[in-house]
Structures are given as C-alpha cells and as structure tokens.
Amino acid sequence: MSVLNNYETIIRRLVEELGYTCSEVKHVLETQYGIERGASTSSIYQFCAARDIHRYDYSRLGREGVNAIVAAVTRSGPVCGRKVMTGMLRAAGFRLGERSVRQAQILMKPVYTQMRREGTASQMNPHVYPAEYVGQQLYMDQNEKLNDFGVTEVLASDSFSGKILGFSVMPIKNNLTIYDEIYRDICLKHGLFDQLSVDYGKEFYLCLYQQDNLQAHRTNINRPPYIQSESRQNQEAERKWVEINARVNDPIKHALCSMTNDGLLDIDDLCTKFCVSSFARRCCTTGIENLIPAWNAHTISRQGIPDVLFANHLKAARITQDLLPPANVLAADYIRHGGSLTHPKVFGNDPLDGQLDLQQQREDIFSTHYPSFENIFYSAVNGHYKVFKDALLTYIDITHRMS
The missing domain is CATH 1.10.10 (Arc Repressor Mutant, subunit A)
Incomplete structure (x- = not known):
C-alpha cells in the first residue's frame, strides 16, 4: 500500500470530488500514472478506508x-x-x-x-451507441408531443458520456432557433464535434450546412461531418425523451387536454393558441432546466456519471467565434447558395405583438398573481392541476383585457 501514499491527493480528488469507484481509480492509476503493482482494487479500498476517503459525505449529514x-x-x-x-x-x-x-x-x-x-419498466432501448471520446458525435432530436399546443422541444447530447448539452423550446420548429440556441451555443462552449447525427427533418438543415462548412476544423476529419437516420432507429437523444416526457411533458399535456375537453380552452381562437403556447413553453422550460442537471449528475449503469465522463474525455475541436456566425447571417449565406428557410413563427396570434410596453405590463400583472413558474409546473407534476389551470386562464384573461 506504500505506493499509494504518493498519490493520496489524486486519489482523494478522484473519489471525493469526482465520485470514482475503487476500480475506476485503479484504472486511472494504471493508465495515466503507470502504476503496475500495489494498486489493486482491494489495496485502494483499504487505503481509502484508512485515510477516511469516501465517495459520499455521510459525516456531515444524519x-x-x-x-x-x-x-x-x-x-x-x-x-x-x-x-x-x-x-x-x-x-x-x-x-x-x-x-x-x-x-x-x-x-x-x-x-x-x-x-x-x-409502473412499467424503463422503456429506454438498451442498444449500445459506441463512441471513443467526447466530441466524436453530437446527437440532436426534436419532440412534438405537445405540438398541438404550440410546443416543440429540441435536445442535443454527447454520444460518449450521455451528457445533455443543450435544448430549446419553441412554438414551431425552426432552423434558425435550433442553430442559434443549440448547435452554435454548444460549439462555442465545448468545441466542434466530429459528426452531427440527426433525423431527416428539415429543421436541422442550417446546422448540417454549417457542420459541412467546418468539417476541416474537426478532431477527426476522416468521418463524415454528419449522418441522417430514421427517427425510429432510436438515436441517443431520442432515448432521453422517455425521461423528459414522463417528468415534464405528460403532466402538462394531461392538464391541457383536460382543459380542452372541459371546454375551458378554445384552441381554435388565435389569441388563446398564443397564450397556451407561451404559457406551456415556459412550464416545459422550467421542467427541463431542472431535469438536465439531475440527468447529467446521475449514474448510468455500466457507464458512469455523464458530467464526469464528459469532463475527463473531452476532445472536441476548439474553434473561434468568427467561424460560427449568428443564425441570421448564416441563413442569408445558405439562401445565397440555393437553400430556402422559414423564419421563426409564433403559434396563434398575440394581440399585443409589437407593443413591447404592453407585453411587459402583461408579464408584470401576471407575476403579481403567480410569481414563479416553478410552483405552477411542480403543482401539475404532483397531480394538483388546479394551480396550472387557474394560472393559464388568468394569463389568457389578462391578454384579452389588454388587447
């Protein structure tokens, strides 16, 4: 065990800060520090026990x-x-x-x-999606479970670690929004991935166009810059929708369908459509924003913690901001080269459109009644739909009265 004395600081960081198991510490010591003897799993376990090194801090919390x-x-x-x-x-x-x-x-x-x-067992398909490192493949996919209510969600995740890197909630799926809020943001924060994997939807064309433009800047230039496949082939990002639907979308859809069936919502009215879309998108955003850190910090069986895996194996190519122009600039270039795109649209019609002072006044009035969308969302998640329904009807009423 004496060999390990020289690596106490490293072992303590791996175990206490990154949550590594003894076998994972053994692998790091062998591969990164060249220790061949004296670093067995049992030796590391005894070493940690003797020096009070633990993955979880039970001493401070009863x-x-x-x-x-x-x-x-x-x-x-x-x-x-x-x-x-x-x-x-x-x-x-x-x-x-x-x-x-x-x-x-x-x-x-x-x-x-x-x-x-x-409940039923997890519906997540256990099919393996092999990747050698973080930055090899970025998966993007869209979810239209709440499409009838003006909510479309797009998600991006890393293939190797399973970490969710970005998302966007929009009224109608759109190339410019997806590029700006997900693809461009991820590339600026983490680097350019070798390959972008999406389905055949047209909403990803602008991302594919830029991925093709930047292919010479990738870590591995021998891979195709992007691939497209059928949605039913169950991509990495798609499998996370099972979790997001259960924890976010299903409760919201239940509440909205109930209100429609009870005659509380006239979904054919353009003003109501806008209000439902705006309200539901903020609830979904609240839910997904709370779910992503939990997903990225939880342990995936036989794989590890996404946050830890991502931090330790990142090899995405760093690129400068000038190579990633804003969506409107890139869209103009795409159109000049023969492409066609539609610009972001709203769902329904906002009678206060273009009147920024009235729009802000609407939000201020609503926030006096319901200061937090977290309370609205979590009430619905826990089956207490009255808060959700009353809040939505209040938002619709305020909009009608101000129009």
Missing part, C-alpha cells in the same frame, strides 16, 4: 438531514426514482449514495415509491 433534503425535492413527482433523485442532489452539491436516497424516498413518499414499483 438521517434527518437526508430526509429533509429528499423531502425538499419530492416536488419532482412520482416518476423520479433513486438514480435521478441522487443526480438532483449531486447537482445541488450534496454527495449522497443511492441507498440512502432510496430509504429516504420510501420514508417520505411511500405512495410515490409504490407507484414506481407498479
């Missing part, structure tokens, strides 16, 4: 503390199991084990635990 924390995030509803709940806590800065979280969930929300047990 059972009551764990219960209190889990109780605070049970607002996420019945679908959230121990893995994603643990990811939420990690994203919030609490290093807890899945076993403790599971025990707390059973104690604090036994009804939710029973609902998960009685």
Whole structure:
C-alpha cells in the first residue's frame, strides 16, 4: 500500500470530488500514472478506508438531514426514482449514495415509491451507441408531443458520456432557433464535434450546412461531418425523451387536454393558441432546466456519471467565434447558395405583438398573481392541476383585457 501514499491527493480528488469507484481509480492509476503493482482494487479500498476517503459525505449529514433534503425535492413527482433523485442532489452539491436516497424516498413518499414499483419498466432501448471520446458525435432530436399546443422541444447530447448539452423550446420548429440556441451555443462552449447525427427533418438543415462548412476544423476529419437516420432507429437523444416526457411533458399535456375537453380552452381562437403556447413553453422550460442537471449528475449503469465522463474525455475541436456566425447571417449565406428557410413563427396570434410596453405590463400583472413558474409546473407534476389551470386562464384573461 506504500505506493499509494504518493498519490493520496489524486486519489482523494478522484473519489471525493469526482465520485470514482475503487476500480475506476485503479484504472486511472494504471493508465495515466503507470502504476503496475500495489494498486489493486482491494489495496485502494483499504487505503481509502484508512485515510477516511469516501465517495459520499455521510459525516456531515444524519438521517434527518437526508430526509429533509429528499423531502425538499419530492416536488419532482412520482416518476423520479433513486438514480435521478441522487443526480438532483449531486447537482445541488450534496454527495449522497443511492441507498440512502432510496430509504429516504420510501420514508417520505411511500405512495410515490409504490407507484414506481407498479409502473412499467424503463422503456429506454438498451442498444449500445459506441463512441471513443467526447466530441466524436453530437446527437440532436426534436419532440412534438405537445405540438398541438404550440410546443416543440429540441435536445442535443454527447454520444460518449450521455451528457445533455443543450435544448430549446419553441412554438414551431425552426432552423434558425435550433442553430442559434443549440448547435452554435454548444460549439462555442465545448468545441466542434466530429459528426452531427440527426433525423431527416428539415429543421436541422442550417446546422448540417454549417457542420459541412467546418468539417476541416474537426478532431477527426476522416468521418463524415454528419449522418441522417430514421427517427425510429432510436438515436441517443431520442432515448432521453422517455425521461423528459414522463417528468415534464405528460403532466402538462394531461392538464391541457383536460382543459380542452372541459371546454375551458378554445384552441381554435388565435389569441388563446398564443397564450397556451407561451404559457406551456415556459412550464416545459422550467421542467427541463431542472431535469438536465439531475440527468447529467446521475449514474448510468455500466457507464458512469455523464458530467464526469464528459469532463475527463473531452476532445472536441476548439474553434473561434468568427467561424460560427449568428443564425441570421448564416441563413442569408445558405439562401445565397440555393437553400430556402422559414423564419421563426409564433403559434396563434398575440394581440399585443409589437407593443413591447404592453407585453411587459402583461408579464408584470401576471407575476403579481403567480410569481414563479416553478410552483405552477411542480403543482401539475404532483397531480394538483388546479394551480396550472387557474394560472393559464388568468394569463389568457389578462391578454384579452389588454388587447
């Protein structure tokens, strides 16, 4: 065990900060530091035990503390199991084990635990999507589960780590919005990926055009700059929709369909359509923004934690901002070369369109009644739809009265 004494700082960081297991620490020491003897899994385990090195900080938090924390995030509803709940806590800065979280969930929300047990098994396809490093392949996909209510979601994730890198919620899918809010943003933050993988939808044409333009700047220039495949082939990004639908979209759709069936919403009215779209998009954005950190911090079986994998294996090619022009500039270039694009549109019609002062006044009035969309969203997630319905009807009423 004496060999490990020289690497205590490294081991402590790997275990306590990055959450590595003993076998993962062993792999790092062998491959990155060339240690061939004295670094077995059992030796590392004994070394960590002797020096009080642990993946999870139980010393600062008793059972009551764990219960209190889990109780605070049970607002996420019945679908959230121990893995994603643990990811939420990690994203919030609490290093807890899945076993403790599971025990707390059973104690604090036994009804939710029973609902998960009685539910169907995970629908995520276990098909393997091999990648050698972060930056090899970026998956993008769109979700139109709430399309009838003016909500379209687009998601992007890294193939190697499974980390969700970006998303956008828009009324109608559009090339310019997807390029600016997802593709360009990811490339500026993390670098240019070797390959972009999408389906055959036209909404990705501007991203594909730029990916083709930048192909000489990639880490591996021998791969095709992009590939397109059928949606039913279950891409990496598509499989995350199962989680997002269960935790975000399904509760919102249930509430909106119920209101429509009860005659509370005239979805054929253009003003109502706009209000429903604007309101639902903000609820979805709230839900996805809260889910992504939890997803990226949770443990994927036989793979690891997306955040950790991404940080340790990033090889995307860094590029300068001048190579990634804004969407309107790139769109003009695309059209000059024979392409055609539609510009972003709203769903329905906003009677206050172009009147920025009245639009701001509408938001101010609404916020006096409902200061937080988080409260509206989590009420729906937990089956308390009255808050969601009353808030939406209030938003519609304010818009009608101001028009």
